[in-house]
Amino acid sequence: PPNLQLVEEDLGLERVNCRAKGASSGFKVAILGAAGGIGQPLAMLMKMNPLVSLLHLYDVVNAPGVTADISHMDTSAVVRGFLGQQQLEDALIGMDLVIIPAGVPRKPGMTRDDLFNINAGIVKTLCEAIAKCCPKAIVNIISNPVNSTVPIAAEVFKKAGVFDPKRVLGVTMLDVVRANTFVAEIMGLDPREVDVPVVGGHAGVTILPLLSQVKPSCSFTQKEIDYLTDRIQNGGTEVVEAKAGAGSATLSMAYAAVKFADACLRALRGDAAVVHCAYVASEVTELPFFASKVRLGRNGVEEIYPLGPLNEYERAGLEKAKKELAGSIQKGVSFVKK
Numbered sequence: 001p002p003n004l005q006l007v008e009e010d011l012g013l014e015r016v017n018c019r020a021k022g023a024s025s026g027f028k029v030a031i032l033g034a035a036g037g038i039g040q041p042l043a044m045l046m047k048m049n050p051l052v053s054l055l056h057l058y059d060v061v062n063a064p065g066v067t068a069d070i071s072h073m074d075t076s077a078v079v080r081g082f083l084g085q086q087q088l089e090d091a092l093i094g095m096d097l098v099i100i101p102a103g104v105p106r107k108p109g110m111t112r113d114d115l116f117n118i119n120a121g122i123v124k125t126l127c128e129a130i131a132k133c134c135p136k137a138i139v140n141i142i143s144n145p146v147n148s149t150v151p152i153a154a155e156v157f158k159k160a161g162v163f164d165p166k167r168v169l170g171v172t173m174l175d176v177v178r179a180n181t182f183v184a185e186i187m188g189l190d191p192r193e194v195d196v197p198v199v200g201g202h203a204g205v206t207i208l209p210l211l212s213q214v215k216p217s218c219s220f221t222q223k224e225i226d227y228l229t230d231r232i233q234n235g236g237t238e239v240v241e242a243k244a245g246a247g248s249a250t251l252s253m254a255y256a257a258v259k260f261a262d263a264c265l266r267a268l269r270g271d272a273a274v275v276h277c278a279y280v281a282s283e284v285t286e287l288p289f290f291a292s293k294v295r296l297g298r299n300g301v302e303e304i305y306p307l308g309p310l311n312e313y314e315r316a317g318l319e320k321a322k323k324e325l326a327g328s329i330q331k332g333v334s335f336v337k338k
């Protein structure tokens with residue numbers, strides 16, 4: 001495609017650089033895995049975000065095609081494409097926010113943990129480059145199993161001496177988005193007005209919706225609680241089965257990823273009271289990582305909120321979640337340490 005470098009040569013560097021400079025008041029965002037099922041709609045939505053001045057799209061396949069396509073959108077962000085490992089570092093230098101949806105998705109019958117063998121290595125390699133090129137960037141990890149890939153990222157950053165627990169966030173926003181939608185559906189509410197805290201992690205029983213804390217306050221029957229908990233925990237599988245081998249959630253995930261990335265950028269800008277659930281290094285439980293509500297600020301996670309009062313059903317769910325999470329965290333940590 002007529003990429004920016006060629007245009008720069010044709011028109012004279014100054015003119016094109018003007019545009020890049022003019023845009024420098026916004027944030028620089030990289031998407032790693034930008035040509036994938038999530039990556040493409042995510043790239044499109046980030047190109048529409050007025051807080052983004054520079055959008056780097058990296059993948060091991062098809063990055064130039066996606067970049068050419070997205071770059072024709074008449075929004076202000078400048079888009080550049082990067083293809084293959086040899087261009088990874090260039091994709092990362094100077095980035096404020098790096099979003100990682102790289103890796104294989106589930107097929108019917110698979111758990112998220114079945115993806116570990118492939119995705120662990122991908123996330124490790126990408127984080128090694130982040131540690132080298134933009135160690136101060138906020139990192140949003142989407143690649144599954146999130147319960148293990150976030151600990152992997154943390155270990156890689158520790159090894160490189162640049163780990164900042166405030167800056168590494170596992171994206172669990174899709175669980176919240178689903179929970180808001182399903183609760184709104186059965187209560188006859190507008191989903192935009194519903195806020196369901198979803199804590200724990202991002203796989204099966206580790207996805208723990210706190211239905212006793214839903215806003216606006218709702219009272220559910222036990223039957224409704226069972227239905228909602230099961231549907232929220234298995235929302236991903238519902239999509240995997242409906243797609244019947246063609247992948248997992250991509251469009252709703254891109255929506256959720258952008259909702260979360262936009263929150264990170266608003267917080268970086270200095271907005272107050274930006275609070276969302278995310279899977280982060282945490283002391284909320286005895287586990288080293290846990291998803292709960294966090295307040296985002298200029299440095300990433302500024303405050304982690306306690307879980308609040310849980311009912312008996314939620315306390316039982318929490319015990320189950322912690323048991324599974326402990327194993328997934330350990331698996332991620334050992335992968336980097338071995």
Ligand code: NAI
Pocket residue numbers: 032033034035036037038039058059060061101102103104105106115119122125126141142143144145146171172173174175202247248249250253
């Ligand atoms: P996909 O297969 O459509 O796309 C993945 C992309 O990653 C491909 O373009 C591929 O070329 C790229 N890729 C592979 N190795 C790479 C590397 N070393 N560097 C850069 N890019 C690389 O998969 P999809 O559907 O986009 O899913 C991506 C990941 O997101 C999966 O692991 C999936 O399980 C996860 N996911 C996470 C969710 C969450 O809530 N956190 C929800 C849905 C999916």
